[in-house]
Amino acid sequence: MPKASEHKAGVLKLCKGLPVLIKYNQATECCVTNGAEAKVVDWISYYHPHTKMRTLKTLFVELQNPPTLIQLPGLPLNVVPISPESREVNCEVPDGSIIKINRSQIPVLPNFAMTDYCSQGRTRPFNVVHLNNCTSHQSYYTCLSRSATHEGTFILNGFNSSTITHSEGHALAGNIRQEFRELELLDEISRLKYETMLPQEVDGIVRRDIIAQFRKWKGQNHMPENMHESLRWTKRIPFQLSPCEDAQWKIVTGSNRKPRQEKTTFAVGHKNMSTYVPVQHNQRKCAPTVAIPDNPLLPSSKMHQRRSAESGDQDMTGLIWDSENYSCAYDSLFTLMWNIWKAEKDKTMDQRQMMNNAAFNTLINGFELHSHGELSLEGARDDVRTLLSQRNIQEFPLGAHGVDIKDLIHALFTCADDKSIGDEVTLCDNCGLHDARSISIKSVVYVFCKDNWQLSDMHELPSIIEEGTTEQCALLYFKSMRISAPCTACGHNLLVQKQFDNYPKVLVIHIGDQIMQISHIIKVESHAGPITYRVRGLIYYGSFHFTSTYVDEHNVMWYHDGIQTARRHERTGNMTNANNDTILRIRGRQLCTAIYVLA
Incomplete structure (x- = not known):
């Protein structure tokens, strides 16, 4: 039993995925602290020269919801090593005597359940509780208040309500x-x-x-x-306020304020298997990664060259994937929108005013808070996700469920009920007798549709889908087109005319799994003259995962994957000289969505 060995495991049986509770402050700056929860990822063992048995040397665990995101060199996000600790243990033998044993063990325990005392301060999205052994109102409160929602609370075997309303048999x-x-x-x-x-x-x-x-x-x-x-109280059993004396207090002025102590400066050094420096924790939702110092074994010039090769010395940030509530669709789109917002702030703000879309507004508000250090990008993402999940939990589920990128872009880039960017009028241009029908254009998303492509009478559009371009997709979005529905008066195919009051600043083209030429720029004739859109973002899909590529103002392509690259972007080439095959497919995933911004 853990209690018999002061919560230091006598025998530690491990398997990959085992939930464990860390029982020692081994590296507080990396969140390896007493009470932290994790799951086993892997371990390193060796043959002990005396026992001739395999002995655990290092355990690798993935921290669960750490207060700070941890990225150690050569390890996945939030994966940290734990080494054995040597401790003296008082062991009680059957005759009641105590013997002292000095032993070495990894300071973790299996974590399938915990007591109410140990659970204090934790929040559980799914909270399974066993209340029959709770003996007090406070114990019930502690167990039940760990739940994030009442839907996520599961009570095993019922409970005794008198424990809540009474205490040890009394009122x-x-x-x-x-x-x-x-x-x-x-x-x-x-x-x-x-x-x-x-x-x-x-x-x-x-x-x-x-x-x-x-x-x-x-x-x-x-x-x-x-x-x-x-x-309730009565005259016989009155309710009286507890006697209380006011505490003495005074305003601290500059003359009697204690001098501020200088902040402690930590020296960078090696510890066990990694090098790191402590993180300055921000308030509330901000979650910076642990900073890894320069490798002291590399000259500064070589370190600079290595950084340039990895990140291109660019100031771009990406969202980190949420392993509990799968977020790759959000991460890919929102990473692009964050970098577009930084580079084209005036245009994204115009788009915000044009659409007045609640989800889009929430995202832009989150970007503004992040730019002032008041909210993490993941916090901005989760605010939008919560809003969309409350609106439609089937399309935007939580947990280990994916989201259709098409549903997400429609939810983000569709005008509110009182807004539109133009009108779409269906009429007969042959006889003029058909009753014209007008609907508002509310979406700035064009979803590739084979029927629209084939039914169009625009002569410059090809008849073979694979030969099309995203510019021609945009023309189908902006220009009038012939449809197969006949006029009720003359039988001539009707015409859909499009009239734009405001041309969108951001245009999204979703091509799905089709293969087509990705236009670097899109030229559209407007009532005020020609306007140009330039590609700024590409979203890829494959193996049930979304990634993205941001195209900067110099046409340099920057790849981001919320799992593999975390916050970083990796340079993959230049849009100007890249062939279409390179653009359409990257790292095993195929392009599904392109984002254009008004030049």
């Missing part, structure tokens, strides 16, 4: 009942304050004062209308 403990009563009164005070029905004399700034003033106004026997019967 609810006095201090808990007192707390609930005061909260009920504060709830009523807040409601009356909101409804401007609270008199001016009820103006206390601390809990005890404002409750005392409220009861003086309402009477000592007043109780909120919907208070539970177990919390």
Whole structure:
């Protein structure tokens, strides 16, 4: 039992994927801390010269939801090594005597379940609890309040409700009942304050004062209308506020303020299997990666050359994949939009105003917060994802489920109900007798459709799909086209005319799994003259995973994969001299979506 060996495993049985609980602060700057949760990825063992048995040397674990993203050289994201710790253990033998043993062991324990005490401070999206052994109201509260949602809470074997309403066979403990009563009164005070029905004399700034003033106004026997019967009081059993003395306090001025201590500076050095420096933690949602120092074994010039080869000395950031709520569709699109927003901020802001799309607005708001250091890119992503999931959980599920990139771009690039960018009018240009029908153009997404391609009477469009280009897709989006529906008066095929009040600043073309020529620029004739769009982003799909390529203002192509490259982008070539095959397929995945921005 772990308790018999002071929670240092006597025998540690491992398998890949085993959930474990780290029991020692081995590297706090890498989040390898006592109480951290992880799962086993791999290990290194060796033959011990004395026991002739395989002995564990290093255990590799993947941290689960660490406060800081960890990227060590040569290891996947959030994977860290744990080495054995030597500890003296007091062991109790059957006769009751204690012997001391000094032994070496990896400081982890299997983590299939934990006590209410150990679970404090944790939040569980899925919280399975066994309440039958809980002996107090506080224990019930601790177990149940670990849940992120009530849908994610599962109670095994039922529970005894009297444990919540009573304490050890008696009525609810006095201090808990007192707390609930005061909260009920504060709830009523807040409601009356909101409804401007609270008199001016009820103006206390601390809990005890404002409750005392409220009861003086309402009477000592007043109780909120919907208070539970177990919390009610009577004249015989009154409710009295606990006596409390105000704490002494004073405003600290510059003359009596203690001098600020200098921040501790950590020296960079080696520890076990990696080198790292401590991270300065930001507030709330920001999640920076651990900074890896320059390799002291490389000259500075060679280090600079290595960085240039890997990242091209570019200032671009990508989103990191969420392994719990699969996010590659969001990561690929939002990474492109973040870099486009930085380079073309005025145009993306115009697009925002043009569409007034709630999801698009939430994304741009997140980008603005991130640019001020107030929100991580992953936080911005999750805000949009939450909004879309609440709107349609089938199309935008959480957990280990994928999202159709077509659904995501439509959700992001469609105008609100009160907005449109133009009109699409269906009429007969032969006899003019057909009743014209007009609908608003709300989407800035063109989804490649074989029927539209073949039915178009635009002579410059090819009849063979594989010979088409994304520029010709854009022409189908912008220009009028003939459809197969006949006029009710003369039988001539109807014409769909498109009239744009505002040309979109960002245009998305989804070609699916079709093979076609990717146009570097798209030229469109508008009522004000020719306008040009330039390709700025490409999204790829393959092996159930989305990746992206950003095209900068110099036509340099930068590849991003939320799993493999994490925050980094890797240079893959130049759009100007790249052949179409190189653009259509990268690292085993095929192009499915192209994003163009008004030049």
